[in-house]
Amino acid sequence: MTSEFELIRNHFVRPTPQAILGPGDDCALIAPALGMQLAITTDMLIAGTHFLPDTDPCQLGWKTLAVNLSDLAAMGARPRWALLAGSLPEVSEPWIAAFTDGLFACASYYGVDIIGGDTTRGPLAFCLTAIGEVPIGMALRRDQALLDDDLWVSGQPGLAALGLAHLQGRTVLAEPLLKPCLAALQRPLARVELGLELRRRGLAHAAIDVSDGLLADLGHILQGSAVAAELFVAQLPPLPTTADPVLARQCQLAGGDDYELVFSAAPEKRAEITALADHLALPLWRCGLVVGAAPGQLTLLDDQGRVVPINEKGYDHFG
Incomplete structure (x- = not known):
């Protein structure tokens, strides 16, 4: 033995x-x-x-x-x-x-x-x-988001949760969607180069990785920075066209296991962030705005500016 x-x-x-x-x-x-x-x-x-x-x-x-x-x-x-x-x-x-x-x-x-x-x-x-x-003193943190900052997210959150839903029999995914969903779940890519460049170039004020769900993890930035934010559904990454749209949206907002980065940045950095996305060949989506000093308050808005109810924010081990 x-x-x-x-x-x-x-x-x-x-x-x-x-x-x-x-x-x-x-x-x-x-x-x-x-x-x-x-x-x-x-x-x-x-x-x-x-x-x-x-x-x-x-x-x-x-x-x-x-x-x-x-x-x-x-x-x-x-x-x-x-x-x-x-x-x-x-x-x-x-x-x-x-x-x-x-x-x-x-x-x-x-x-x-x-x-x-x-x-x-x-x-x-x-x-x-x-x-x-x-x-020393240069780490990106959760507690540095500022009023009027843009909110950005990398990649395509929600794919990993869709892959898990397929394996658990809650949905059936077909190719070519199945392969990237399973890859996102089983072989995630840590966005190390993105984090390094955001810090080196002074582009981000606050950042967090998406492990428990986009809404939940963004909420940690808002709570830590004592700010509120609006998140625009229409500016999030497009949902996969062959997936159940209700499930796909739920996975995108609250699925977790994505390991993408969410970060806040000043509006004047938009062009530089867009250039960084091209440099890294990684989509970066400007999807929200820091709007006030109500710690942790997050409002989800549709393409008409109407409030979308938030029924689930993400994974909680003890929830």
Whole structure:
């Protein structure tokens, strides 16, 4: 039988050129570059709550890291290191090998060293801590949105939730829509370069990643910044034409698992943000406006300026 330490050594230990000391001792040793501060985030992924138990392990390995890197992206931080703790119901070396293939593929794509972690026997779950660097005092935060700021969102939120609805049998998606929806759910792309450019170019005041739903996460910016906002349905990304429009809109507004970025920016930055979208080949949608000092108040408006009722904002683990 494979021991815990053989399991770690065989599957989870790779070179860590960005660390002073990587896996193998009681602690890893790292040091931020001169003039940088560390941005640190952690997330849990639990079978049955955050992913379906039969999820492909390679895709799951990718996603376990990517969802944490999305938090670093939202703060304009460059990912550098990560630690992974995992609970496994049994030792299946083919399953673990596929999981680590996905994990290290994501790490390689974003330039991250896996510098340590832990394994134990138990229900299938993972907890990953990601560490990045950002120039001192320059991190993008949730509490910096200003009156009259535009609100922007990247990509196409809602696809991941549509993919999940398909897997759960709540809808049936056909190609060519099915493939991008499943990719958004199972192999999300953290918008690291977008976050870096928003911070470098001084384009964004406040930012957050969309993990629990567009309305819910935008609400965190509004609450943190003590402002209100209007969100314009007609200026959101177009809904997929072959999906149920009611479900597609619900997924877009409250589905979650998107890992796109929502940010606020001054109106005079519109041309620069449009140019950045072209530079990154990533759609950026100007979809709202910060309108007043009513902390957390969000009004959804249709194309005629009429208020649209908000029945659901997003995912809440304890809601």
